[in-house]
Amino acid sequence: MSTLLALKALPVLAAGALAVDFPTIPKDLTTPYQQRLAIYGPNSVSVGWNTYEQLNQSCVLYGPSSSSLDQEACSTKSTTYATSRTWSNVAILTDLAPATTYYYQIVSGNSSVEQFFSPRTPGDTTPFNMDVVIDLGVYGTDGYTLSSRKAKKSDIPHVEPGLNHTTIGRLADTIDDYELVIHPGDFAYADDWYLDIDNLFAGSEAYQAILERFYDQLAPISGNKLYMAGPGNHEADCTEIPYTSGLCPEGQRNFTDFLHRFEGTVPTAFPSQSANTTAQALASQARSLAAPPFWYSFEYGLVHVTMIDTETDFADAPDGTDGSADLDTGPFGRRQQQLDFLAADLASVDRTVTPWLVVAGHRPWYTTGDGNACSPCQDAFEDLLYRYGVDLGVFGHVHNSQRFQPVYNGTADPNGLDNPAAPMYIVAGGAGNIEGLSSVGTEPSYTAFAYADDYSYSSLRFLNETALQVEFTRSTTGEILDTSVLYKEHATQFVDQ
Ligand SMILES: *[C@@H]1O[C@H](CO)[C@@H](O)[C@H](O)[C@H]1NC(C)=O
Ligand SMILES: *[C@@H]1O[C@H](CO)[C@@H](O)[C@H](O)[C@H]1NC(C)=O
Ligand SMILES: *[C@@H]1O[C@H](CO)[C@@H](O)[C@H](O)[C@H]1NC(C)=O
Ligand SMILES: *[C@@H]1O[C@H](CO)[C@@H](O)[C@H](O)[C@H]1NC(C)=O
Ligand SMILES: *[C@@H]1O[C@H](CO)[C@@H](O)[C@H](O)[C@H]1NC(C)=O
Ligand SMILES: *[C@@H]1O[C@H](CO)[C@@H](O)[C@H](O)[C@H]1NC(C)=O
Ligand SMILES: *[C@@H]1O[C@H](CO)[C@@H](O)[C@H](O)[C@H]1NC(C)=O
Secondary structure, eight states, X not given: OHHHHXXXXXXXXXXXXXXXXXXXXXXXXXXXXXXXEEEEETTEEEEEEEXXXXXXXXXXXXXXXXXXXXXXXXXXXXXXXXTXXXXXXXXXXXXXXXXXXXXXXXXXXXXXXXXXXXXXXXXXXXXXXXXXXXSEEOOSTTSSXXXXXXXXXXXXXXXXXXXXXXXXXXXXXXXXXXXXXXEESOEETGGGGGGSGGGTTTHHHHHHHHHHHHHHHHHHHHTTSEEEEEOOGGGTOOOSSTTOGGGOOGGGGGGHHHHHHHXXXXXXXXXXXXXXXXXXXXXXXXXXXXXXXXXXXXXXXXXXXXXXXXXXXXXXXXXXXXXXXXXXXXXXXXXXXHHHHHHHHHHTOOTTTOOEEEEEXXXXXXXXXXXXXXXXXXXXXXXXXXXXXXXXXXXXXXXXXXXXXXXXXXXXXXXXXXXXXXXXXXXXXXXXXXXXXXXXOSOOTTEEEEEOSSOEEEEEEEOSSXXXXXXXXXXXXXXEEEEEEEEOOOOOSXXXX
């Protein structure tokens, strides 16, 4: 009890005595930071960024060459919340030619020209790679890469543009190897601010400083690659240590920072490209039931990707108002809305357009280690994934890399990787954060690969309509730790089994 009182008193006692490692505020307050791109629609991309002042107009110039940025997109969205030092801005670039390199410049007194590759048309059969990064935290004293917690702030290596950040560095070194990234949950680990003793007197300032640093560190990737975000528990976690919920910074409550950053940056669901009118109607139903950035879907060449929210909005959702994590967050939709969305979205997928169907979320139900599986997630989602023939389930939350044989209801599919009916599942939670790696622990019988010796991430290589190569890479060395090829015939246009 005395601990409780002492901790609650800290912010008051500490006023002014800040040791927080904030980035420097630029002289030109319109300078863009924390750039992030996302697929917004079949021919559109969102550019999100933060500034140290509110913008009346958030504008981006863009075009097919760096010397002819002949189009402009603007919005008036520039939002913040009480404890943040920055404003989140977004503009939507429309009418993009598919699979084309574009150049863009955020309108500011102090910005540079950057580039991105626009989304492939659904049904484009060109092979491409999509990287998967989950559970990625800040680099530096408040993060995971510094061995000694006692190092002085002045010893923090300056990260950009050298990018020695283990996983971000590997993503930078391999930037031409993948076309987009999905990151379903756990960004920055700003809610772990208290793990650095220097931050104990700084609460919400430390929290904001970590967020600013992290999204600055990510910007060389997320500002040049389509980077699709989803929610994880660390976007809402106020109770990692007992007795501190009274110290919960505002951005951390109920996904506040996550929403400011990603709301209006990702799509609802794409209009169906199928000739089948039922599929078209289901896709439009999915559009109206989506709640981005919590649950939504998009298509990219050979694949339809559905992002789900394993934190809130289903029975006994861990971060929901009655959930086991005691976070009291959400809901973000009406009762059943997420599950109705998922059913409509998955049922709408025409495999003659997008043969591959991937569902990505944060908490896994197939995982090694005792007590790591989210059984309410399994109860809510697994039957839908099986029924509509999802090929691959992508999850994180457990801080290591894992791959499972295709499995349904705890039983391995007898076909293995050779045209299984059940989804294959991976956990790609090893990207690195201040909480470190989770040991592998108990391995279910259908485990195909499990690795927790170093930071790692996954690459999904869509080779063609029937072959998907799944790789895990060790971030520090680039070594391929595991590779497998899932073969799916995709002979049924609308799977319903
Ligand atoms: C311009 O932006 C860079 C970061 O991109 C920053 O370091 C510099 O301080 C900014 N200059 C001004 C005048 O704000
Ligand atoms: C925004 O508009 C206000 C009033 O209309 C003006 O005073 C301010 O200078 C503008 N800010 C920027 C950054 O243009
Ligand atoms: C970052 O990596 C580069 C090249 O690998 C190396 O020369 C440099 O010393 C590293 N910097 C830090 C701060 O570790
Ligand atoms: C149209 O699509 C629905 C599912 O979206 C499917 O059940 C039905 O069989 C399809 N009809 C035809 C003629 O393929
Ligand atoms: C969280 O935010 C959502 C949407 O803004 C709101 O509907 C919900 O009531 C909030 N939940 C809590 C517990 O404050
Ligand atoms: C799932 O497996 C459990 C036993 O592990 C069994 O009781 C149950 O009937 C199975 N459900 C389905 C739908 O196969
Ligand atoms: C798909 O790629 C796999 C692996 O490279 C190859 O074996 C297979 O023949 C290809 N299938 C088609 C239809 O091109």
